[in-house]
Amino acid sequence: MDKWEDNRAWWLVVPVFLIVAISAIIPLMTVVNYSVQDIFGPGQRVFVGTEWFKEVLTDRRLHEALGNQFLFSGLVLLIEIPLGVAIALAMPKQGWRASLCLVLLALPLLIPWNVIGTIWIIFTRPDIGLMGVAINGLGLEFDHTAAPLDAWVTVMLMEVWHWTPLVVLLAYAGLRAIPEAYFQAARIDGASAWATFRYIQLPKMRGVLTIAVLLRFMDSFLIYAEPFVLTGGGPGNATTFLSIHLVKMAVGQFDLGPAAAFSLIYFLIVLLFSWLFYQALQNVGTGDKR
Amino acid sequence: MINLEWMAWTAPTATFFITIGVILSAMTTWQLIAPSPPRRGFLPLTTTPGDRLFIGLLSSAYVHLGWLGFTDFSIWFALGISVIWLIVLMRWG
Known part of the structure; x- marks a missing residue:
């Protein structure tokens, strides 16, 4: 007391x-x-009750943007987490090579988000971009401004290039924190590399990986600047994520009422997932104690 | 008097926020007078009354959204369901 x-x-x-x-x-x-209102201008507004919520909830474009968003965040996690762990495992353990790797990996994280979009616009251009020209040189048609699949591939590549280093740094820190005695014991028992990873490294990285999953899910769910600069949500609505759709509504069309209702739904989705991840984070490792 | 016209207040939203404010104040006072230890009810996790209130409010928001999205009935039914759910959750959750 x-x-x-x-x-x-x-x-x-x-x-x-x-x-x-x-x-x-x-x-x-x-x-x-x-x-809950239709806003015409300062001081000019009409109460409309739950009409905007109903409209937004049955809006096909919102469903499309929500689908895009979940697909994008799901793919981000499926690619970045295993890739980040694999790179962290392959990195040198100490010496100047380790320092060099860390510096090189941290570089994409230092670049402003809108600049990332511009870099990738130029990099993937079919006429002068290194990647665009190289892919077209192989005889494959590639144009992220015209083909939805190409746009998705480009956005995913950009995202993976930009944010996998964060997962690598977290996983690397987790791996370096494992005492050498565990590996000695594994060697004495004749454990294979896979068994060492499965029963020592992976469980020991659980805490940092949960943080990595949390950060990557939240960030990718709120993504705006990079796809806005790279594709503008196109071609069509192929890469229109929730935030891009919301900004189009609020700033582009000045539909403040529906945009506000949409924002609240977006907020509730983020709040729910944040809470679920928070609970998962809180309960990490508690299973061992019971 | 501060001019709050820019916030575009309406009676229903003001009532909503006042209700939330009153619930939070009452819960805070209650916890200061008689702290409740975390416990485990029918929810699959150990919770404090604050946790249960948060879970209750968040799930009530989803009940309302689901009601609006899937039915054409009055929103008052969703409010009734939410209030009952909140009471059940606070008592047995």
């Missing part, structure tokens, strides 16, 4: 609470207010 008697430390949280209130809670409240 002692810890409930002195709660003065909570006052230290007040500045954070005020900042969060101004930067997040008050805007969120405004979005909730907008979502």
Whole structure:
């Protein structure tokens, strides 16, 4: 009971609470207010109840964007996590080679997101881009501005190139933290490389990999700048993800009511998955203790 | 008086936020007076009353969205279901 008697430390949280209130809670409240009204301009608005929610929930373009988003985030996790672990396993353990690898791997993470899009526009151009010209040179038609599949391949390649290094760095840190005694024991028992990975390295990396999955899911779910610059959501709506669709609605068409309703649904999806991942993260390793 | 016109307040949204605010204040006061230890109910995880409130509110939001998306009945039914669900969750969750 002692810890409930002195709660003065909570006052230290007040500045954070005020900042969060101004930067997040008050805007969120405004979005909730907008979502139930038709906004024509300052002071000109009509209450419409749940009409926008109904409209947005039955909107075919939203379903398409949501499908694109889940497919994209799913593919991101399926490719980046195993690839990141594989690269981390193959990296040198120490010496200048390890340092060099780490620096090279960190480079894509340092480039601003909109610049990444521009780099890949040039890289994949069929007339002057290294990748575009090389693929067309093989006799394959490749144009990310015209073919949906090519656009998807390009966005995925860009995403994998940009963010796999983060998974590598996390997995590498996890691997380096495993005491050498585990590997000695494995060698004495005559464990194969696969058995060492399956029963020592993978369980020991569970914590960092959960963080990697969390970060990559959240980031990929909120992705905007790179595909916006690279494909603009096209061709057609092939690479229109949720955030691109939302910005088109709110800024492009100035449909503030539907955009607000859409934002709230987007927020609820992110909140649900954040909570699920948080629970998973909290329960990592608790199975061993029972 | 601060001008809140830019926030485009309406009576239903104001009622919604006031209700949430009252629930949070009441829960905080209740926990300060009589702290509840985390426990395990029918949910597959150990929860505090705060956790159960969060789960209840989040799931209620999805109940409302599902109601709007899949039925043409009045939204008040969804509110009724949510309130019952919230009470069940707080008591036995």
